[in-house]
Amino acid sequence: MGPQDVLALLFGSSLMVIVADKLGRRLGAAKACGYVTVAALAIALLMSLSAAPGRYKPLPAMGIPVAELRVDEASRIFSVLFASLGLLVAIYSLKYMEGEEGLGAYYLLLLLMVTGMMGVALSNDLFTLYCFWELMSVTAYALVAFRWWHWEPIEAGLKYLVMSTLGALVALYAISMIYGVAGTTNFDELRSLFTTLDDREAIRLLAGLLLFGFGVTAAIAPFHTWLPDAHPAAPSSISAMLSGVVIKAGVYAIARSLLYILPPTSGIGYLLMYVGLLTCTVGNLAALRQLDIKRFLAYSSVANIGYIMVGIGAGYRAHLLGLTHFALAGVAGATLHVINHALGKGLLFLCAGSAIHVIRSRAIPDLEGCGRSMRITGISSAIGLLNLAGIPPLAGFWSKLLIAYGLVGMLWDPLTTAALAIFVANAILAAGYYIYLLMRLYRHKTTGASEVSPLMWGPELVLAAACIILTLLLSQVLVHVYMGASALMGVMG
Amino acid sequence: MSLLNAYSVAAAALVAVGAYCVASKRNLIKIIIGIEIVTTAVNLNFIAMGLRDGVLDPLASMYAAISMAIGAAVAALALGLVLQAYRHYGTLDSSKMSRLRW
Numbered sequence: 001m002g003p004q005d006v007l008a009l010l011f012g013s014s015l016m017v018i019v020a021d022k023l024g025r026r027l028g029a030a031k032a033c034g035y036v037t038v039a040a041l042a043i044a045l046l047m048s049l050s051a052a053p054g055r056y057k058p059l060p061a062m063g064i065p066v067a068e069l070r071v072d073e074a075s076r077i078f079s080v081l082f083a084s085l086g087l088l089v090a091i092y093s094l095k096y097m098e099g100e101e102g103l104g105a106y107y108l109l110l111l112l113m114v115t116g117m118m119g120v121a122l123s124n125d126l127f128t129l130y131c132f133w134e135l136m137s138v139t140a141y142a143l144v145a146f147r148w149w150h151w152e153p154i155e156a157g158l159k160y161l162v163m164s165t166l167g168a169l170v171a172l173y174a175i176s177m178i179y180g181v182a183g184t185t186n187f188d189e190l191r192s193l194f195t196t197l198d199d200r201e202a203i204r205l206l207a208g209l210l211l212f213g214f215g216v217t218a219a220i221a222p223f224h225t226w227l228p229d230a231h232p233a234a235p236s237s238i239s240a241m242l243s244g245v246v247i248k249a250g251v252y253a254i255a256r257s258l259l260y261i262l263p264p265t266s267g268i269g270y271l272l273m274y275v276g277l278l279t280c281t282v283g284n285l286a287a288l289r290q291l292d293i294k295r296f297l298a299y300s301s302v303a304n305i306g307y308i309m310v311g312i313g314a315g316y317r318a319h320l321l322g323l324t325h326f327a328l329a330g331v332a333g334a335t336l337h338v339i340n341h342a343l344g345k346g347l348l349f350l351c352a353g354s355a356i357h358v359i360r361s362r363a364i365p366d367l368e369g370c371g372r373s374m375r376i377t378g379i380s381s382a383i384g385l386l387n388l389a390g391i392p393p394l395a396g397f398w399s400k401l402l403i404a405y406g407l408v409g410m411l412w413d414p415l416t417t418a419a420l421a422i423f424v425a426n427a428i429l430a431a432g433y434y435i436y437l438l439m440r441l442y443r444h445k446t447t448g449a450s451e452v453s454p455l456m457w458g459p460e461l462v463l464a465a466a467c468i469i470l471t472l473l474l475s476q477v478l479v480h481v482y483m484g485a486s487a488l489m490g491v492m493g
Numbered sequence: 494m495s496l497l498n499a500y501s502v503a504a505a506a507l508v509a510v511g512a513y514c515v516a517s518k519r520n521l522i523k524i525i526i527g528i529e530i531v532t533t534a535v536n537l538n539f540i541a542m543g544l545r546d547g548v549l550d551p552l553a554s555m556y557a558a559i560s561m562a563i564g565a566a567v568a569a570l571a572l573g574l575v576l577q578a579y580r581h582y583g584t585l586d587s588s589k590m591s592r593l594r595w
Binding site for chain 1: 501508512515521524525528531532534535538539541542543545550552553556559560563566567570571574575577578581582590
């Protein structure tokens with residue numbers, strides 16, 4: 001079974017969602033489209049777990065030389081992450097979105113968004129990647145503006161659309177120039193062509209355009225401003241998807257195009273590293289002053305994208321200097337942090353969604369004490385917060401340590417030493433405010449909140465368990481993450 | 494291989510025009526027109542890049558055609574959102590829609 005089967009299944013079941021919606025409404029089963037979505041995502045998850053590594057050409061008979069797909073260790077990690085978070089969010093939505101207008105459209109868009117993300121992770125061709133990228137983005141804009149009868153989602157959705165579309169177009173402009181230089185957009189052909197190209201200025205320009213193009217969706221500073229608006233405006237389940245995986249698709253596109261396709265060039269490593277540091281500093285400082293829980297979590301997502309970019313930058317620079325050991329550590333740390341943050345932030349947004357669902361307020365002072373009255377949500381969010389804070393036994397600590405270790409190999413360079421210092425300071429600051437939020441959630445205060453339905457706390461508990469399992473099986477996870485990093489960079493580990 | 498032909502220069506100029514339009518205009522419709530100009534410029538750039546010795550690579554025209562379809566989808570969604578924004582605010586001025594800040 002190849003990746004084309006996964007994508008065909010997802011496209012096919014999006015048609016089934018429409019049918020199920022029409023039939024279900026006639027038969028009085030409004031949730032039928034939700035069950036179809038859950039089933040499709042569960043099968044897609046199993047299929048993407050079992051896809052064999054290799055290159056796949058799903059359209060050879062039609063004589064179309066593009067649309068090549070690939071499965072390697074990195075794209076498998078990302079696609080499994082996308083499918084599993086999509087599945088949990090779909091289960092959560094069964095209860096969370098109950099009784100809302102336009103459920104059929106909601107599940108259709110959710111399924112297509114996951115399809116787009118899977119396509120981004122599985123494509124082996126820049127233009128195919130762009131097509132799936134737009135599928136993911138367009139559905140994400142529509143989902144942010146899903147509750148269109150309020151002003152907030154419309155304004156946030158428009159802001160997201162304008163910024164992210166411009167970013168995607170900048171990336172497409174870079175892709176068109178790559179096509180002009182190389183005459184192809186296939187990853188492997190580009191990789192071998194570009195190693196013989198001596199024009200470093202052109203590569204630097206292309207890398208910069210791709211970084212900023214994909215970086216808008218990945219929410220790197222200074223293009224992160226759509227994210228803290230879009231997350232509170234969207235339904236909480238969609239915030240979990242956006243923060244958990246959509247911005248990770250941006251990270252994947254950046255890592256794949258800069259680390260795999262373009263050869264390492266001096267300067268870009270510093271750019272990645274310092275853009276990452278700017279992103280995490282901005283995110284952490286802005287998170288400090290938020291009173292809205294979803295804006296707080298959104299800014300902390302910006303900060304976490306910063307850590308991931310620092311890891312990729314460290315890997316890029318170490319690779320350029322020939323320090324393969326440290327390069328792999330940096331990129332592997334970034335990949336592990338992608339997994340950690342997807343699980344942890346997805347979990348926290350689902351928990352925040354449950355609490356908001358019960359308390360009907362997004363203000364942190366109103367949510368104080370709900371960790372005590374909503375036991376399962378409280379414990380799950382505590383695990384998520386501790387994981388993201390990087391408290392030592394949990395996996396969130398080891399991913400930050402690996403990223404820092406990737407920087408350690410270049411400590412003779414004062415700019416890298418400064419980067420390491422800023423990185424560590426940010427990690428400590430973030431740990432501080434996560435613990436502070438946890439203490440507020442467990443403050444003694446009667447809220448009158450009661451636990452939500454099992455369909456809502458179930459996915460939370462699964463994600464919390466996943467954070468712990470990730471920690472317990474860290475040695476096996478690290479093997480896969482290192483394999484993913486070497487696949488992403490195209491080097492042998 | 495000459496990548497710098499009249500078409501690619503025109504495409505680069507159009508990208509600049511579109512980006513300026515998005516950055517400087519306040520009317521939401523004009524911002525969307527700016528996005529559309531950039532989309533068109535990128536499509537033109539694909540054609541410019543596909544020209545080899547006066548012969549157009551069919552791959553380039555395929556890329557441009559698919560990109561046009563995607564651009565149309567984005568434009569449709571954008572105009573739908575602008576319509577809703579107009580219903581909420583009674584204006585198309587983006588500077589009046591700044592309730593979301595910090």
